[in-house]
Structure formats: C-alpha cells, structure tokens
Amino acid sequence: xxxxxxxxxxxxxxxxxxxxxxxxxxxxxxxxxxxxxxxxxxxxxxxxxxxxxxxxxxxxxxxxxxxxxxxxxxxxxxxxxxxxxxxxxxxxxxxxxxxxxxxxxxxxxxxxxxxxxxxxxxxxxxxxxxxxxxxxxxxxxxxxxxxxxxxxxxxxxxxxxxxxxxxxxxxxxxxxxxxxxxxxxxxxxxxxxxxxxxxxxxxxxxxxxxxxxxxxxxxxxxxxxxxxxxxxxxxxxxxxxxxxxxxxxxx
Amino acid sequence: xxxxxxxxxxxxxxxxxxxxxxxxxxxxxxxxxxxxxxxxxxxxxxxxxxxxxxxxxxxxxxxxxxxxxxxxxxxxxxxxxxxxxxxxxxxxxxxxxxxxxxxxxxxxxxxxxxxxxxxxxxxxxxxxxxxxxxxxxxxxxxxxxxxxxxxxxxxxxxxxxxxxxxxxxxxxxxxxxxxxxxxxxxxxxxxxxxxxxxxxxxxxxxxxxxxxxxxxxxxxxxxxxxxxxxxxxxxxxxxxxxxxxxxxxxxxxxxxxxxxxxxxxxxxxxxxxxxxxxxxxxxxxxxxxxxxxxxxxxxxxxxxxxxxxxxxxxxxxxxxxxxxxxxxxxxxxxxxxxxxxxxxxxxxxxxxxxxxxxxxxxxxxxxxxxxxxxxxxxxxxxxxxxxxxxxxxxxxxxxxxxxxxxxxxxxxxxxxxxxxxxxxxxxxxxxxxxxxxxxxxxxxxxxxxxxxxxxxxxxxxxxxxxxxxxxxxxxxxxxxxxxxxxxxxxxxxxxxxxxxxxxxxxxxxxxxxxxxxxxxxxxxxxxxxxxxxxxxxxxxxxxxxxxxxxxxxxxxxxxxxxxxxxxxxxxxxxxxxxxxxxxxxxxxxxxxxxxxxxxxxxxxxxxxxxxxxxxxxxxxxxxxxxxxxxxxxxxxxxxxxxxxxxxxxxxxxx
Numbered sequence: 001x002x003x004x005x006x007x008x009x010x011x012x013x014x015x016x017x018x019x020x021x022x023x024x025x026x027x028x029x030x031x032x033x034x035x036x037x038x039x040x041x042x043x044x045x046x047x048x049x050x051x052x053x054x055x056x057x058x059x060x061x062x063x064x065x066x067x068x069x070x071x072x073x074x075x076x077x078x079x080x081x082x083x084x085x086x087x088x089x090x091x092x093x094x095x096x097x098x099x100x101x102x103x104x105x106x107x108x109x110x111x112x113x114x115x116x117x118x119x120x121x122x123x124x125x126x127x128x129x130x131x132x133x134x135x136x137x138x139x140x141x142x143x144x145x146x147x148x149x150x151x152x153x154x155x156x157x158x159x160x161x162x163x164x165x166x167x168x169x170x171x172x173x174x175x176x177x178x179x180x181x182x183x184x185x186x187x188x189x190x191x192x193x194x195x196x197x198x199x200x201x202x203x204x205x206x207x208x209x210x211x212x213x214x215x216x217x218x219x220x221x222x223x224x225x226x227x228x229x230x231x232x233x234x235x236x237x238x239x240x241x242x243x244x245x246x247x248x249x250x251x
Numbered sequence: 252x253x254x255x256x257x258x259x260x261x262x263x264x265x266x267x268x269x270x271x272x273x274x275x276x277x278x279x280x281x282x283x284x285x286x287x288x289x290x291x292x293x294x295x296x297x298x299x300x301x302x303x304x305x306x307x308x309x310x311x312x313x314x315x316x317x318x319x320x321x322x323x324x325x326x327x328x329x330x331x332x333x334x335x336x337x338x339x340x341x342x343x344x345x346x347x348x349x350x351x352x353x354x355x356x357x358x359x360x361x362x363x364x365x366x367x368x369x370x371x372x373x374x375x376x377x378x379x380x381x382x383x384x385x386x387x388x389x390x391x392x393x394x395x396x397x398x399x400x401x402x403x404x405x406x407x408x409x410x411x412x413x414x415x416x417x418x419x420x421x422x423x424x425x426x427x428x429x430x431x432x433x434x435x436x437x438x439x440x441x442x443x444x445x446x447x448x449x450x451x452x453x454x455x456x457x458x459x460x461x462x463x464x465x466x467x468x469x470x471x472x473x474x475x476x477x478x479x480x481x482x483x484x485x486x487x488x489x490x491x492x493x494x495x496x497x498x499x500x501x502x503x504x505x506x507x508x509x510x511x512x513x514x515x516x517x518x519x520x521x522x523x524x525x526x527x528x529x530x531x532x533x534x535x536x537x538x539x540x541x542x543x544x545x546x547x548x549x550x551x552x553x554x555x556x557x558x559x560x561x562x563x564x565x566x567x568x569x570x571x572x573x574x575x576x577x578x579x580x581x582x583x584x585x586x587x588x589x590x591x592x593x594x595x596x597x598x599x600x601x602x603x604x605x606x607x608x609x610x611x612x613x614x615x616x617x618x619x620x621x622x623x624x625x626x627x628x629x630x631x632x633x634x635x636x637x638x639x640x641x642x643x644x645x646x647x648x649x650x651x652x653x654x655x656x657x658x659x660x661x662x663x664x665x666x667x668x669x670x671x672x673x674x675x676x677x678x679x680x681x682x683x684x685x686x687x688x689x690x691x692x693x694x695x696x697x698x699x700x701x702x703x704x705x706x707x708x709x710x711x712x713x714x715x716x717x718x719x720x721x722x723x724x725x726x727x728x729x730x731x732x733x734x735x736x737x738x739x740x741x742x743x744x745x746x747x748x749x750x751x752x753x754x755x756x757x758x759x760x761x762x763x764x765x766x767x768x769x770x771x772x773x774x775x776x777x778x779x780x781x782x783x784x785x786x787x788x789x790x791x792x793x794x795x796x797x798x799x800x801x802x803x804x805x806x807x808x809x810x811x812x813x814x815x816x817x818x819x820x821x822x823x824x825x826x827x828x829x830x831x832x833x834x835x836x837x838x839x840x841x842x843x844x845x846x847x848x849x850x851x852x853x854x855x856x857x858x859x860x861x862x863x864x865x866x867x868x869x870x871x872x873x874x875x876x877x878x879x880x881x882x883x884x885x886x887x888x889x890x891x892x893x894x895x896x897x898x899x900x901x902x903x904x905x
Contacts (some may be wrong), residue, residue: 008326012816026354031544032652034833038546038767045765050811053819055334057507059547061648062432063338080652110478111817118455125447128438134319134717141354146410154401154426155431155737161337163342210468233746 001088002188003025005040007052010109017109019098020211022168026216033086034059034066037099050157054150061085064160067167068113069100074164075224076157082225101168106174106210117163119209126205127198128181130190143189158226165220165228173211176220178206179236180228186239199239200249264843264876271524273890274678275379280896284364287679287721289428292729293845299324299495300450305472305487306458309336311431311709312692313493314438315716321445323721326642328485329442330454330474332509332822337439340495340507340753341712344431345552345645346415347423348395348505348709350388355412359420368707371417371597372672373849373865374702377873378677378896380698383625387718388591388710392424394717398437402426415705416553417597417904422504423706428552428644432732434709438563438716447528459514459754461746462490462521462688464836464872466754469518469688472738473742473750477822480815482728484743488733489687489724492518493716496693498672499529500772500830501782503549504668505537509822515675515694516829523683524697524875524888526676528833529841532703533783534669538652538662539621549652551624551645553705556594558638559587559662561601567612573661584608587630592904599702599850599863600904605658607861609665649897666783670708670852672699673840676875676890680723683717684732684875689724691715692762694867696873702851736765754814757824766823768804769804773834775829784852790842794835801831833894835866836876846870849867 003024010017024043027036034056041051057065061082068083071075074098076086091097099113107115146155151209157180165176185191214233219231243249276287294302300327306317309331317329353359364385369376396402396410402424403411412421426433445451445809456477463484464469471486489590497512498504519525536551564571565582584604586593596604614620630638635658641645646657653663674697675683675690682689692712699707736743780793804827812818847856847863848870856864873890 016769028542028544030541030654032546035544037544040542042765042767045809045811048809048811053817053818057333057338058340058343058508059508060505060549060564061342062343063333063428063507063649064335064342065333065338068616080647081625085648087651087654089654104581114817117334121337121446121453123456125443129444130397132394132397132441133322134394134441134721135395136314140352140389140392140396141409143396146408147404147406147719150401150408152402153399154433157401157426157436158429159499160432161335184401190397203450209487244736 001029001091001093003027003091006096008100009052009112011109012111014162019172027088027215031088031091032059032084032116033070033085035178036088037104037173048105052113056084056115059084062160067102067162067164069102069167071098071183072186074102074168075225078108080225080227082160084129090210102163104166104172104211105168106172107163119211120161120163120174121238122200122209123174123178127194127201128185131194149187153187154162156180156228156232159228160226162225164223164225166211168219168223169212170214170217170219173210175214175216175233176224176228178202179232182236182239186235196243196246196248199236200215201242203236204249264839264884264887266889267440271873271888271890273377273774275377280379280382280573283379289641289721289840291726294725294729296324298491300326302326302489303328303487303852304489304491304724304819304885305330305485306493307508308339308492308495308692308694309442309473310339310341310493310495310692310786311435311438311712312443312716314339314435315713316493316691316720317451318441318445319717320436320720320724320813324450324874327445327451328487330459331453332458334455334458335444336453336455337436340510341434341435341709342432342839343430343707344484344509345550346554347413347425347430347706348434349422349706350384350392350710351422352389352392354410355421356645357420357423359632361494364388364422367418367790368704368758369700369904371702371704373702373863373902374460374700374867374894374897374899375530375697375848376700377892378894383719384698384711386712387714390718391710395434397439398441398763400426400437405561414557414595415600416532416556416893417704425554426548428554428642431523431709434713438713438799438869445660458492460750460825462518463743463746464685465736465740465742466522466734471558473746475750477683478817480818482747482754484738484747486736486743487736488728489689491689491720491724492675492694493689493692494694496674497529497830497833498668498671500670500773500834501777503540503545503548505534505548508547511826511829512833513826513829518683518688520878521685522878523685524676524687525673525836525838526873526875527673529781529844530701530849530875531541531668531837531852532598532670532672533602533666535598535605535666536624536664537667537669538649539616539618539665541618546590547831549648549772550667551649551662551664553598555624555642555645558641559594559624559626560628561594563608563613563615567615573615584612589904591638596904597702597704597803602742602783616663621665623661626657627661631820637691638708662900670703672697672701672703680726681752682723682727689720689767701851712774741792753825753828754821757808757810757821757828758814760805760810762809764807765808766808766810766820766827769800769808770823770827770830772800773830776800777834777837781834782840784854785841787842790838797831797838799833804831839885840874840876843874844870
C-alpha cells in the first residue's frame with residue numbers, strides 16, 4: 001500500500017506544533033497501524049531525521065498506553081479496538097491519513113504524539129480503590145457476589161485508561177473513565193462502605209484536573225476500545241446525588 | 252563499558268567449588284514458612300517511616316510490594332518506565348491465577364500445587380520456595396477478592412475455576428480473558444491508595460540504569476527521567492527490583508515493546524548473580540508471524556486449550572484448507588502422544604511438539620508456520636454462545652490481527668518467547684547475593700524451575716509482593732546496621748558517570764543503521780540457536796555471531812535526536828546494549844547445561860521418542876553466574892538442589 005500521512009510534530013510541551021506530510025510506500029495490509037508507523041520511522045532514521053514519537057507498549061490492546069487520533073477519530077475507524085490492534089487492511093491504497101495526539105486541556109503534549117495522562121492516576125488516587133490492606137481480607141467465598149453483579153463490575157473494570165473518551169469528547173470530559181471505575185467498585189458488595197465518598201472524591205479530582213463536564217453527547221462510548229457503556233455515567237450521577245443528600249465526600 | 256571482542260568458547264567457565272547457599276531454614280517443609288516468619292526480626296511501627304525502600308517496577312510484584320510495605324509504614328519510592336503504573340506488562344496476562352483452594356473438591360491441596368509446580372518445572376526449582384508459594388496462594392485470592400477484583404462467578408455467587416496446563420485439577424481463578432489486567436488494577440489501586448496516603452512516591456517515565464552499591468550493600472539506583480533526559484542518583488536503605496523478564500532478547504516475543512532486562516543486567520554487572528539465564532519459556536499458543544514488519548507476537552491464552560483441539564494434517568505437505576481435510580487425515584498429535592493431559596500438556600512439551608510438526612512439513616497457514624487450534628467440536632457440543640462467553644475477547648483479538656473468524660475456521664498458532672524462568676539469583680528471603688538488593692516476580696530466578704506452568708506467574712508475582720517480601724525485607728532492616736549514605740560517596744558518582752558514559756557513547760556513534768535493525772538481527776540469532784531447541788554447535792556459533800553483531804552495533808548504530816529530551820531511540824539502544832551481553836550469557840549457560848530440562852532442550856540429550864532427558868547426577872543445581880569483567884568469562888556458582896519431598900522422576904504426561 002502507498003499512503004500519504006499528515007502527522008502532528010511537536011518538539012516538546014513548550015514549542016508550537018504543526019502537521020508534517022510524509023509519503024509512505026510498501027505498507028503491508030497485514031501490519032498493524034503502529035507497525036506502519038514503525039516503517040515510517042525506519043525510513044526517517046535512514047534519512048537521518050528524527051522519528052515520530054508515540055506511546056505504545058503491549059501492542060495487544062490491553063495496557064492502554066497507545067492512542068492516536070486517526071482521521072479525527074480516537075483509535076481510528078474500526079470500532080472497539082485500540083490503535084495497536086487497528087490493522088492496515090482497514091485502509092485503502094492511496095489513502096491520506098491524518099494522525100494527531102489526544103487533544104485535551106488535561107492531557108498536555110510531551111512530544112509529537114505523546115501526551116501526559118497522569119491526571120487519570122490522580123483521579124484513581126482520590127478514591128478509586130477499596131481500602132483494604134494486605135492481610136485484612138476474609139476468606140474469598142465468604143462474600144457471595146451474584147453473577148450478574150460480578151459481570152457488570154467486570155464490564156466496567158475492563159477500562160484500560162487510554163484516554164480515548166476524553167480525546168473524543170467535545171468538552172474534554174473524563175466522565176466515562178471516572179464512571180467506569182466507580183461502577184466497577186460500587187457494583188460490588190466490597191465497595192459499599194466507601195461508595196458515596198468515592199463518588200464525590202473522584203469527581204472533585206476530575207474537575208480539579210481541568211476535565212470538562214458531560215453533556216450526554218456519547219462520543220466517548222462510540223470510541224471506547226473496551227465498549228464501556230454510557231449507562232455507567234448515569235449510575236455515577238445517581239451516586240453523586242445520593243452522596244450530596246447524605247453529605248458525603250468530606251474525609 | 253568496553254566492547255567485548257570475539258571470544259573463543261573452548262574454555263569451560265571456572266566454577267566455584269563451595270556450593271552456593273540458598274539459606275533455606277531447616278525443618279519440615281509444611282511448617283517452615285510459619286516458623287521462619289516468627290523467627291525473623293521485626294521493625295517497630297513508629298520506626299518504619301525512617302527507612303526508605305526503592306522499588307523498581309510496578310507490575311504485579313512491584314505494585315503489590317510497594318502498596319503492602321507502604322501500608323506497613325515504610326517510606327517507599329516506586330519507579331516505572333511507563334506513563335502510569337497501571338500499564339506494566341502483568342496487565343496482559345490473560346488466562347488466570349492458580350490457588351490451592353480446592354473449591355472444586357477435585358483433590359487439590361497445597362501439597363498438590365507444590366508437587367505440580369516442582370514437577371512442572373522439571374525438578375530445577377528450590378523445594379522450600381515452591382512450597383511457600385503454594386501455601387500463600389490462597390491468601391492471594393482472598394486479598395484480591397477483597398480489593399474488588401471481579402473474578403468469574405457461578406450463579407450462586409461463588410468463585411468459578413478452570414483448568415490450565417500441567418494440572419489435573421481445576422484450580423485457576425480468572426476474570427474473563429483479562430485476569431492479569433484485573434489483578435494489576437487491584438494492586439495499582441492499592442498502590443494509588445498509598446500514594447494518596449503519602450507513604451509511596453511514584454515516579455513514572457523513569458528508567459533505572461544502574462545500581463549503587465556502597466560498602467557491599469545495595470543503597471540506591473541511578474535513574475534517567477525519560478522526559479528530560481536528566482540522570483540522577485536515588486539513595487535508599489533497600490532496593491527491590493521487580494522489573495520482569497527478558498524475553499525481548501528474542502526481539503519478537505509476547506512481551507510489551509518496552510519490557511527490558513536493563514535493571515537486572517546492570518545489577519548483575521554490579522555483582523548480583525544471574526541464575527539459569529537459559530531457562531526461557533516458549534509459549535505454545537501464539538499467533539504465527541506474518542512478515543518482516545512484525546513488531547511483536549501475540550499470545551492466545553492457554554485457557555483456549557480447555558476447549559480447542561490442536562491438530563495438523565497427518566500427511567506432510569498437505570496444503571488443503573482445513574475444512575477439506577477429513578477427520579481421519581487429521582493428526583491430533585497432543586491427544587495421541589500425551590493421552591492423560593492431551594491438549595492441556597505443559598507448555599514446553601506442547602511447544603516442542605508443535606515445532607516437530609512444522610519441521611516435519613505439516614505446518615499450516617500461508618507460511619506453513621503454524622498448527623491449528625480448532626473449536627469446531629466445542630462449538631458443536633456447547634454452542635457458539637458459550638464459547639463466545641468464555642473466550643470472546645480472544646476470538647475478537649485473533650480476528651483483528653489475522654482477519655480470520657475463528658468461530659468458522661480453526662485458529663492458527665505457533666510457539667513464541669513468553670516468559671523467562673531465569674533471573675537474578677535470590678535466597679529463601681528473596682534477597683540477592685548483594686545484601687539489601689531484593690528481587691521479586693519474574694525478575695528473580697524464582698520458583699518455576701526450568702518450565703513455568705500456566706497461571707503461576709500471577710501467583711508468584713503477587714505472592715512475592717503481597718506476602719513474602721513484606722515479611723522478609725523488614726528482617727533485613729531489623730538485623731542490619733545501615734549507615735547514612737550521601738550523594739558524595741564515590742560509588743554514587745561512579746555509577747552516575749557510568750550511565751552518562753554509556754549514554755554519550757551511544758549518542759556519539761552516529762552510524763547508519765537503526766537500533767531496531769540490530770535488535771532484529773540479535774533476535775534471529777537467539778531464536779535460531781538459543782530458542783526452542785539448542786545444540787552445542789549452534790550455541791558456539793551464536794557465541795561468535797553475537798559479539799560480531801555487537802561490535803558492528805557499536806561502530807554503526809544511529810541514535811537520532813539528543814540525550815536531553817524524550818528520545819525513544821536512545822531508550823531502545825540502551826536496552827539493546829544489555830541484550831547483547833545477556834544473550835551471550837544465555838548461550839553460555841545453555842552450553843554449560845549438558846542436559847535437557849523443561850524449556851531448555853538440548854538436541855544431544857533426548858529420549859528415543861524425543862522427550863527431554865535430564866541429567867540429575869550432574870545438573871540438579873541452579874547455575875548462578877557472577878560477572879567478572881566485560882572481557883572475562885563469568886564465574887559459575889552452583890546451588891545444589893535437593894529433592895526431599897517430590898521424588899526425582901522422569902516427567903511424564905503420557
């Protein structure tokens with residue numbers, strides 16, 4: 001395949017970025033999107049130019065490290081896959097592909113296509129856990145969890161924290177990410193004692209990081225590689241409402 | 252760092268006569284850990300915050316250790332190269348985690364898990380460690396459930412199990428095909444709680460590039476901030492390495508692209524012994540490579556072998572599509588060769604059998620480089636929905652990568668490098684031979700002997716991090732006089748200078764070929780001569796080829812950009828420098844071990860029907876290698892392995 005690539009190049013956080021065009025020939029349809037970028041980088045290195053920097057690690061769709069805006073869509077045209085699992089057979093010979101980093105106020109660019117998503121870690125640190133120290137656990141089968149409840153928790157827990165939801169949202173909101181963690185923990189019996197505090201604390205942190213609010217557009221769900229449901233945002237809002245009535249979240 | 256020139260390998264490594272002591276306390280194995288826990292010294296809760304512990308790596312072992320030691324009140328610094336601790340490659344483990352709960356009432360016990368693991372490791376692991384691992388396995392499940400890990404459940408609300416290779420009981424706990432992810436998120440969340448509590452300071456995008464040893468004790472590390480290129484020393488009372496394995500020495504493996512052996516290798520060069528480097532696991536169920544652009548190999552969980560049947564055409568050279576090969580012309584080779592375990596035979600055995608099939612001209616797929624994993628029978632028996640519920644995400648991933656629908660046509664699989672049983676040598680307390688340097692998880696030489704059983708890596712990582720290290724590390728602190736160290740110490744300056752020197756040297760080669768070019772070439776050598784099967788002749792050849800390639804690398808590699816910014820080429824180059832050297836040690840170790848055991852298969856040593864032939868008389872030991880200089884042969888220490896509980900037998904799965 002022969003492609004025309006328009007790629008966002010930015011030396012560092014301080015400098016201005018711009019699109020640079022590259023022609024790339026000899027791309028295998030069987031290669032992944034990132035392997036296509038590897039090929040470009042190989043050619044750039046051969047020409048003694050600096051390769052395009054992008055984040056990636058497991059290349060099997062689970063670590064959440066990769067993530068690119070491809071022709072304006074987070075993780076590209078195929079539904080329910082990460083960038084690393086997108087393969088070039090989804091594109092046609094002669095295509096022009098525009099590649100950008102995640103764009104969101106709370107995700108500053110570090111270099112080229114690499115962004116800083118540490119805001120997500122701080123949202124989890126605000127309350128995205130069950131407070132149980134090693135050694136405190138009761139026997140595992142002491143607390144039965146109905147299968148439907150466990151399955152729903154797992155649906156939410158499947159989030160890989162890639163940030164596509166934020167990048168796709170016109171408001172730059174992290175509601176889907178935050179709601180997924182809340183739904184995971186708040187669906188389980190183990191998560192009940194901290195349920196309402198958790199909702200308030202995580203949402204407060206999300207706001208403090210500069211993420212926008214949710215206006216029910218649904219772009220996040222549409223691009224989510226793990227198909228996290230928008231329903232979890234409704235669940236979060238319900239928990240927040242109860243939390244406010246109970247005066248929770250002030251620990 | 253000097254360039255090693257071509258060595259002659261005719262000399263045998265010098266070995267130290269005095270046996271290496273694993274410091275296993277004496278006494279009956281069933282009560283050993285309980286007693287040891289009581290006998291170890293403790294640190295008073297109010298004193299704990301005065302001790303700083305560096306933990307490198309944030310996967311299952313590192314994150315669980317950092318969280319647990321933080322909960323105890325120690326002052327922790329945790330480092331990872333990714334942008335978040337949640338990305339560590341433990342996240343990619345699919346199938347499950349073993350525990351001896353015996354919830355199925357099918358005859359499981361701590362003793363049986365211990366027995367299976369020692370046997371599965373082909374009798375090359377330390378019995379006392381393995382027993383302890385089996386013993387704490389149940390507490391891991393309890394802990395993870397309490398954290399909210401959404402394990403699979405039955406309708407009654409109880410935990411579900413499935414089977415994995417090398418076991419005749421159903422003891423594997425799982426969370427769909429994402430068990431590693433869910434366990435890691437459990438540990439990551441526990442870590443996040445400690446970060447919020449202020450007991451743990453987390454440093455992301457930070458890579459360890461050297462170990463600081465002062466007066467014989469590990470007292471810190473040198474790190475590079477990957478965003479700015481800044482190189483700084485970090486001092487502490489104890490250093491813990493939890494940096495995973497080195498399968499990426501093969502270039503193509505199931506590991507994440509960033510997984511590397513740099514932390515353990517540079518610790519080796521500071522004196523830590525490297526044990527059993529040649530024990531590498533080649534996982535039987537991965538998607539076969541398709542071409543030159545291939546950047547990594549993708550694992551299809553072993554759990555698929557619960558329902559999939561492995562076969563090839565019986566007739567070599569048969570190129571018909573799978574649906575046109577009638578039943579009686581299919582060779583279900585695992586079921587025929589190993590009837591008691593069948594498609595769930597252990598990994599080393601299944602991998603070699605697949606290699607034999609492909610080598611004999613029975614390979615399938617466009618490049619004839621795979622075998623079939625066929626779900627047709629299971630779909631007929633259980634229906635497509637049940638299979639979709641069990642493995643849906645794996646089937647989807649397979650389709651994304653290959654463009655094929657495995658509900659309709661059999662998957663194609665082939666073995667790929669996956670896990671390294673070898674690693675830094677540790678004693679019973681998980682401490683290396685350098686006092687104050689602890690090594691946990693895949694990074695140590697661990698409990699898996701010469702072959703790891705499925706669903707045991709997650710178990711070991713969490714056993715080390717949640718339960719074993721948090722008991723043994725305080726004992727070291729409590730029984731050691733730790734002097735104050737400062738950055739003025741010569742050893743600190745020397746380590747920082749060493750890192751700067753390597754960095755400068757890489758930047759200044761200014762050659763013509765990319766880092767990836769050399770890594771691919773190294774991978775080919777390692778796969779060809781030190782992969783699934785090895786010969787003395789091939790290993791000798793690799794030991795000539797690697798130094799040649801390494802010398803060319805230092806002459807002609809091109810590292811673009813500068814050292815004072817985010818520079819992914821420089822990161823890769825630094826890791827490759829260590830892989831060259833580690834690759835040589837792997838070959839040397841494989842050459843030294845004149846036997847076949849587990850994942851180490853020497854063609855010269857096999858039974859008439861092609862199975863691994865151990866030599867317990869001469870090789871029932873852990874080979875722990877000591878660095879002796881870049882141009883010198885390393886020195887071999889032997890830790891004899893005694894089997895007092897599991898009788899040494901030929902490992903049979905027939």
